[in-house]
Amino acid sequence: MSKYPAISKLLPLLLCFPLFGCERNGTEAHFETYHQRLANVLEAPAGAAPETQLPPLPDIRVLMLPIEEIRIGLLDAYELRECGLFQLIAERNSTLGRLQDKTRQMRYELLFMDGLEYCLSTLPEDSDLLPQLEQFHRLKRHQLSRYLWNMLTTGEEWRRQFNLFTHAFPLNAFPGAAENLEAMRYLQYIHQLIVRGETLPPNQAEGLLHHQEAIHTFRYFGQLVYSMARASEWLTTTTQLLEAHESSVICETNRNQQQAEYLSNVFYRFYAADLQPYLAELDSQYQQIQGSLLDLLEPPQELSTQFSPYYQYYVAGQLYQEYRQAILNHVRFWQRTFKRCNIKVGLQH
Template sequence: MLTGCDNSGEHHFKDYHQRLANVLDTDPIPFHPLDSLPNFPSTRTLYVPEEDIRIGLLDAYELRRCGLFQLIADRNSSLGKVQDKTRQLRYELLLLNGLERCVTQTVPASDDNPISQPLIDELTPIKQKKQQQLRSVIWNMLATGKEWRQQFVLYPHTFDIDNFAGLTANLAAMEDILTLLEYSQSQPDADNKPTHEITPKRIDEALANRLLIHQENIHRSRYFGQLYYSIANATQWINITTQLLNQQESTIICGEKRNQQQAEYLKNVFYRFYNPKIQSYLAELDSQYLQVKPVLQQVFNQLPTKHPDLLAYKEVFIDGNLHQAFRIAVLDHTKFWQRTFKRCQFKVGI
């Protein structure tokens, strides 16, 4: 009963392979575990240290005018000190916006009570350091935050044949992460002044708050890791199935006035098991990979760490080595059926 309820891609590939072997009266080719794939490196390996920059509360009144006092106080509270990585990043974004308001005097002020110049002088280098750290804070959320990290760790379960949950939520999240990474870049000009800094106009509170929404939307999925594993699994199953068919191709009898019963059975397996489900499953894997690849490439190209294990992971999964092998496998499988249909004079769709 449990086997009958299995709708995973793995189950359908296994069933397809076994049925072809039965028709060809041969043993199926063993499927070997996918144990050579690079995995997402450990949290300890990927974490990028961040300099601890403290902002005192001695200038409490003036910090209130920037909208910073309560923000910093909440961060230093007992709950604030155990914030998850997503809330830590949100804090950094809101802090940068508040610092911008402080150092540019873009806060309501009366003539007799402006923000003091000494406070501006104190906050300006803090803002610059926070700006420089932002890329590392973003990366540490992705690499070590539970809900984000689990999206990239290989998940050894294939998608169901007709259910690919996680694309929309994860793609939206990565697009916002990319926006933050682009805004985090700060290139100095000739006077060594940042020319691309975060301002309230560029990153507002709505974007910072969306991080929490993204975290909630993705926390039940393992999307990227499941997508990559599903592609690797499909590639191996298609390859060994094509190998099985190629090995037995010379035994498949076709031709005018010859008994083509075996070939007819093969055609039936193709139309009952490969064409309606597996072929569309392969097409959906391909489509989803192509949708996420450009965004993930742009995100990972801005990494603050170049650890060899991470580069190996990126090369195989994100840059496309695995996907290229997947497409070759599907093409080789398609070529077998094209040859067989032509040789046996089977009309497509019949």
């Protein structure tokens, strides 16, 4: 027996508190109950809970793009003090600067590019540093997209968003949605600047740290796509149950339609009231974030083989099409049944 009984009683609650609670996944239970109630009305055995096998996010060692380290000597860099680049380079070359995480590395590269372009425009035309700085500018411009890729796919807080999180969203809560959407739109803006060969204004670079902090407690996209995949599996399993017994549902004139009415009641109580709004919200959230991710996560050519399965399934829309089709198949069953049984849509018995 614990020496601290009060703490022993509180410990399970504390362990479950941080993000998702201790309940058995309520969404999973709702899909299961919906399926089971329909099976009871049909007097048929319920199907087993579906298994969901999904392509994982590749390992960090697979996704990390090599980037040639380009350093400018401090003696030469000191000559850049008048255009403001000296202090930035000195901080980067310090011990703390060398230990920066991926987000701060990206921030440095953006600030460096802005400072470098200012120096190129203000140094005297006869400066011995100009040829070297112009070479740095070409190399750094090419590297920016690689720094952004490495930050997204190997930086701790960002990668956490894309790793699968095998716990479906609650029916009425989608933690991290607003924070992730804002973060990805901000990164898409940076990506578009890089593609166009433009620089990010220095006062906007701090947004990287702000968004990193805002998303670090969530696992949003990985949870979103898992929720969609799990919903698809449950809907497909339930539609198969209904279609297998569709012919046994009696809906003839002057015949007792009690079974059809019971099925209708289950539909309205579990699907129309709770699952349908949940499915619509998943659809909406996916569509909102997909555009940014299509740009940000398009795999570099050297990683197309390793990353394409993830990209095609989650980002390019394969999972989304399967999700929409599962919903459509399920709704079509109910449309056929309501029409055949002359049950008015929108009225719950």
